[in-house]
Amino acid sequence: MAGLMNILRRLFRPRKHKRYAALSGAFVVIGREVDGSKKIQILDISEGGLAFIYTGSPLDLEDEGMLSLLDGDTLCVDKVAFESVSDTALSASYPDEEIRRIGLKFKWLGVLDQGKLKDYIRQNAA
Helix, strand or coil, rough: HHHHHHHHHHHHHHHHHHCCCCCCCCCEEEEECCCCCCEEEEEEECCCCEEEEECCCCCHCCCCCCEEEEEEEEEEEEEEEEEEEEEEEEEEECCCCCEEEEEEEECCCCCHHHHHHHHHHHHEEH
């Protein structure tokens, strides 16, 4: 039933921005500080948001509200406000460690950051 609902949603409410698969060097860092933070591989990205897989609780990300985009170790877009759109558990086979997929929506980007994001997507999307 959920599959049918997803198909209907996509038919009647298509995405505003085209989503691209991210290349292996595209990372996101959640939080206000990049140094010492954990880099997470991006699954897909668009001008409206991105998705990635992480381990832990959804509560760990709720308090942050800011993210930065990295190309390898190079900071490309810094301190972008976000909100969670979807956050689902992927597998129940690891009882000690919950693996989740999250989709984030960018809240607001200035003109300069929009340009940086477009460049980032051009360089890091397949």
